[in-house]
Each structure stands twice: as C-alpha cells, then as structure tokens.
Amino acid sequence: MSNIVKHWKFQRYSAIVNLILAIWLAVSVLCIQEYSFQETINWIKSPINALFLSIFFISSFMHMSLGMQVVLEDYVSNKLLRNRLIVTIKSLSWFLLALSILLILKIIFFN
16 A cells, blocks of 8 residues: 555544544533533543543644645645655644643643
C-alpha cells in the first residue's frame, strides 16, 4: 500500500473517530453545564472521560496535521517553504497534543 493511500485512510479514520467523540463531547458538555468547577474537575478525573478526552485530542490534532499537510502540498509550489511549513505544523501539532495530554494528567493527579 502506498504512502498516499495510508495517509488518505488515516485521515478518513480519524474523521470518523472525531465525529463520534465530538458528539460524545457535545452531549457531555450539555450535561455538565450546570456543574460547579469542582464537579467539572471530578468529571474530567473519571477514567472513561479522561480516556475519551485524550483520544479526542490525539485524533483531532493528527487529523488537523494531515489536513494541513494536504492543503500545503496542493497549494504551496515552493518546495522549501512547503516542507518547512509542514514540519512547523507537525511540530506544533505534537506540541499541542503533548500539552493537552499533560494537562489532563495534571488534572487527574494533582487536583
């Protein structure tokens, strides 16, 4: 299987996961909108909610990175600029993903 096909499939699979988790997150936020701050923290501390939030962040940042890569490959003709932008976007995506997971872990273990 070529790299392009893998990229395409991974982007489609991450879109499906994002859709399912976005619906879960929207329903959850509607259910907890009346919660106090501490109740919201306790909601995040729940293992299933923390797991789903983590998977949502992983899937969302990876999907965003793949989508931006395709846009840059299609519309930026300067190869050097395109490659630098792709590396920048992937680095930023990994940084934000790590930050998101670390903040979830901080809530779980230090609150």
